Amino acid sequence: MIRVLAQVLLLADTGTLLWLADPLNPASSLFSYHPSAMIIMVFLAFEGILNFRSFPPKWRINLHGLFLGIGLTFGIGGLYAIYRNKNLQGKEHFTTWHGLLGLISLLLMIGQGLGGVLAKYSGIRRVGDILKKASMSPGLLKKGHRLNGRVLVPLLATTASLGICSNWFSAVTSDGLFKDLLCWQKWLGIGALSFTSLVILKEQISNRAKNL
Numbered sequence: 001m002i003r004v005l006a007q008v009l010l011l012a013d014t015g016t017l018l019w020l021a022d023p024l025n026p027a028s029s030l031f032s033y034h035p036s037a038m039i040i041m042v043f044l045a046f047e048g049i050l051n052f053r054s055f056p057p058k059w060r061i062n063l064h065g066l067f068l069g070i071g072l073t074f075g076i077g078g079l080y081a082i083y084r085n086k087n088l089q090g091k092e093h094f095t096t097w098h099g100l101l102g103l104i105s106l107l108l109m110i111g112q113g114l115g116g117v118l119a120k121y122s123g124i125r126r127v128g129d130i131l132k133k134a135s136m137s138p139g140l141l142k143k144g145h146r147l148n149g150r151v152l153v154p155l156l157a158t159t160a161s162l163g164i165c166s167n168w169f170s171a172v173t174s175d176g177l178f179k180d181l182l183c184w185q186k187w188l189g190i191g192a193l194s195f196t197s198l199v200i201l202k203e204q205i206s207n208r209a210k211n212l
Contacts, residue, residue, distance in 0.1 A: 003050055006199040009192035014043040016185055017164075020172045030085045035163060037078030038102070042160050042193070044071030045109070049149065049200050053207070061120055065113075072113055075106050098162035105155050112152060115145045150201060157197035161190045 022028050023036040048067025055063045079102070086093055094100050121127045122138035131137065163169065164186050173185060 002199055003203070006192075006196040007047070007050060009188075010043060010046055010196045013185075013189045013192040014039050017189070020169075020185075030081055030088070031168070033081035034078045034085070035168070037074045037081060038163065039160065041071040041075035041078065042156050044068070044074065045156060046153070046196050046200065049153065050196070050203075053203075065116060065120070068109070068113060068116070072106075072109050075109060079103075079106055096162075098159060098166060101155060101159040101162065105152065105159050108148060108152050108155065112145060112148050115141050115148070119145060146204065150204060153197045153200050157193040160193050164189045 017039045018036055021032045021036040023032045025032075044067045048064050048071065051067075052060060052064050082099075083093060094103055118127060118131065118136075119138050119141040122131055122141070131141070169186065
């Protein structure tokens with residue numbers, strides 16, 4: 001029940017942010033692709049983790065990787081959008097906590113994905129040889145994958161929450177027909193991200209304790 005509530009809140013937050021960014025509108029700026037792509041990345045990453053135990057055992061790891069892989073692709077696209085937009089406007093890069101934590105999150109996610117792929121295909125001789133040369137075992141990779149995930153989840157939630165507190169978000173919710181309703185979206189969004197990340201961490205810790 002708690003997991004379902006987390007997913008509903010996350011879906012509502014994602015849908016609202018996509019509606020506000022409106023990236024498919026021809027009048028939208030290049031910047032609009034950044035929040036759109038990034039919230040999709042967070043949504044897919046969280047869904048891929050939340051539903052891990054619900055996936056069919058035969059396809060569990062593949063589906064988990066698919067969700068995270070597509071999410072990472074959106075994240076790289078979102079990074080390109082904001083980088084390109086700042087270049088066009090002559091602005092400096094990564095000057096805020098949101099930007100710095102976002103870059104760190106994306107790099108950790110790339111490392112997370114690489115570690116997961118190596119662990120999954122460690123049985124292949126060439127991959128196994130690479131791991132041996134690096135003095136890394138599949139078990140160590142899997143442990144690192146789990147621990148990195150526990151850092152990445154709250155980091156993604158924090159970065160997205162800082163984005164919701166940005167000047168852009170304040171601007172797009174300051175006027176219009178639903179401005180009185182949208183002013184609450186900031187706190188609902190932060191609450192949804194925080195609640196979902198706590199649910200994920202709780203499930204990860206619970207599953208770890210069961211396996212001991």
